[in-house]
Structure formats: structure tokens, C-alpha cells
Amino acid sequence: xxxxxxxxxxxxxxxxxxxxxxxxxxxxxFQYFMWYRQYSRxxxxxxxxxxxxxxxxxxxxxxxxxxxxxxxxxxIRDSQPSDSATYLCAxxxxxxxxxxxxxxxxxxIP
Amino acid sequence: xxxxSQDPRHKITKRGQNVTFRCDPISEHNRLYWYRQTLGQxxxxxxxxQNEAQLEKSRLLSDRFSAERPKGSFSTLEIQRTEQGDSAxxxxxxxxxxxxxxxxxxxxxxx
Numbered sequence: 001x002x003x004x005x006x007x008x009x010x011x012x013x014x015x016x017x018x019x020x021x022x023x024x025x026x027x028x029x030f031q032y033f034m035w036y037r038q039y040s041r042x043x044x045x046x047x048x049x050x051x052x053x054x055x056x057x058x059x060x061x062x063x064x065x066x067x068x069x070x071x072x073x074x075x076i077r078d079s080q081p082s083d084s085a086t087y088l089c090a091x092x093x094x095x096x097x098x099x100x101x102x103x104x105x106x107x108x109i110p
Numbered sequence: 111x112x113x114x115s116q117d118p119r120h121k122i123t124k125r126g127q128n129v130t131f132r133c134d135p136i137s138e139h140n141r142l143y144w145y146r147q148t149l150g151q152x153x154x155x156x157x158x159x160q161n162e163a164q165l166e167k168s169r170l171l172s173d174r175f176s177a178e179r180p181k182g183s184f185s186t187l188e189i190q191r192t193e194q195g196d197s198a199x200x201x202x203x204x205x206x207x208x209x210x211x212x213x214x215x216x217x218x219x220x221x
Contacts, residue, residue, distance in 0.1 A: 008150065032208055043114075043201055043212035044153065051208075088152050095208060097143065097166065100152030 001026055006089055006101025014109050019076040023089035023101045026070065030091040033065050034098065035074045038086045047087075048074070079108045114213035116202050122219045123192055130188045131216045135204030142185050143203040143210060144177055146170065153201050159185060192220045 006023045013019055021035075032051045036044035048063045050056045056063045064073040072091075076083055084107045090098040115134045123129050135142050141160050145153035156175070157167045161182035171177075174192075179185040189196055197220045203210040 004152075006152075034209075036212075041215075041217070043214045046209055046211060049209060090152075092208070095141075095205075097155040097158060098145075098153075098210060099155070102150065103152050 003027055003030075003099050004089060004091055004101040007104055008102050010105040010107060012107045012109055013079060015079060015081060017079050017108075019074075019079050019083070019106060019108075021074040021076075021087050021089075021104050021106070023072050023091075024070055025072070025091050027093075028067070028070065029093045030099070031094065032092045033063070033072050034090040034092070035061075035063055036088040036090060036100075038088060038103065040085075044088055081108045081110050084108050114202055114204050114211055116200075116213040116216050118216060119214060120217045120219075122221065125194060125220055126191055128188065128190045129192060129218065130186055131200055131202075131218075133185045133187070133202030133204075133213060135184070135202070136206075136211060139204035139206045139211075140182065141205045141210075142179055143205070144185070144187050145201040145203065147199040147201055147215070148197075156187075189218075192218075194220050196220050 004025050034049040035047045038044045053067045060077045062075040086103040086105045088103045089101045117132045143158040144156040147153040159179040174190045177187045199215045201215045203212045
């Protein structure tokens with residue numbers, strides 16, 4: 001079993017829709033959770049990170065963590081064509097290496 | 111530009127040749143990480159440094175791979191006797207705390 005599972009998609013939604021991206025993890029030692037966005041042939045860009053169960057909001061993005069279920073989500077409201085990218089979840093036990101999911105490829109259709 | 115930089119951006123080499131990549135982290139960041147990413151996969155951890163000390167190496171990092179960070183500033187990743195399976199994007203990231211910031215990557219193609 002992989003430490004982090006993420007549906008690779010691809011996922012296509014119309015512009016303006018709410019997007020839900022999800023990951024599950026297996027090791028409760030992981031305490032920190034990040035979401036990265038990666039455009040084609042570019043490096044990952046940090047969107048959000050959180051370390052507690054619950055929601056964290058930043059503009060159109062909301063990160064949600066449920067430690068009891070080992071389930072993390074990223075919601076994108078009012079999706080835009082510029083949001084089309086691969087979204088990677090990443091987890092860490094602390095101030096060290098990240099373990100990434102495979103990434104979900106998202107396309108927003110104008 | 112005060113972000114993480116990597117050089118070269120692209121490298122094409124023949125099997126059996128040695129290659130070296132460079133990463134310049136964000137200046138006040140004391141931690142530097144190397145990851146490898148293949149098509150359709152997330153980045154996989156290779157190794158990381160705190161200042162000049164190499165603190166962890168993945169089992170993915172075979173004896174053909176070596177990384178250095180002299181004086182705790184820039185870092186180099188060398189691959190000796192390259193194999194076709196080494197073809198990937200090599201990503202560098204730096205951090206001062208929890209948040210890791212990535213560079214644009216070096217895309218290696220081994221022919």
C-alpha cells in the first residue's frame with residue numbers, strides 16, 4: 001500500500017464549478033499536509049499547508065483535513081481555466097521530506 | 111528573482127555519461143531537498159541537507175548518485191554512468207520551516 005493515495009484523474013469540469021480533490025494516507029505519524037499546483041513542465045508551486053483537522057481557507061481555495069479518517073481534500077471555488085494543472089497532495093511527519101501523491105490532472109473547460 | 115533556481119533546465123546525455131546538476135536555494139533557507147519526478151507520478155524524495163550536512167538519503171539514491179552542499183549554499187547532484195531509467199525531472203526545493211519551495215527542475219533525457 002502506498003503511503004499516500006491520490007486519484008490521478010484526469011478530471012474535467014466546466015468553468016465556475018466547484019472542484020474537489022482528495023487524498024488518503026496510511027500513517028498517522030504524518031502531521032503536516034500540503035497542496036501543490038504544477039503546470040506542465042514546471043516545478044510544483046505551494047498552494048496551502050495545514051497541520052490540524054478542520055478547514056483552512058485562502059481565497060478560492062479551501063484545504064480540509066480529517067485526521068481520524070486520514071483523508072485530506074482541496075476545494076476550488078469558482079474554478080477558472082487558469083486553474084488547469086496537476087494538483088499534488090504532500091504529507092510530512094514534520095520538518096523534513098515530503099511524501100507526494102501521484103497528482104490529479106485537472107482541466108477547467110471555458 | 112529570489113526563488114529557487116536550477117541549472118541546466120534541460121540535459122540530454124548518452125547512456126554511460128556523467129551529469130551534474132546545480133541548485134541555488136532561496137538565500138535564507140537552511141534546508142535543501144532533491145526530488146525526482148517521472149511522467150504521471152508525484153515527486154519522490156532523494157536526499158536533503160541541513161546547512162552543509164546531508165541528513166537523509168533515500169534508498170532510491172543508488173551508489174551512482176551523489177549530492178553535495180559545500181558551505182551550506184548551493185547544491186550539486188551528480189549521476190555517474192547514466193542509465194535510461196535515470197530519465198526524469200530532477201527537482202530541488204528549499205525551506206526554512208515546514209514550507210518547501212521548488213525550483214523549475216532539470217529535465218534529464220538519457221539516450
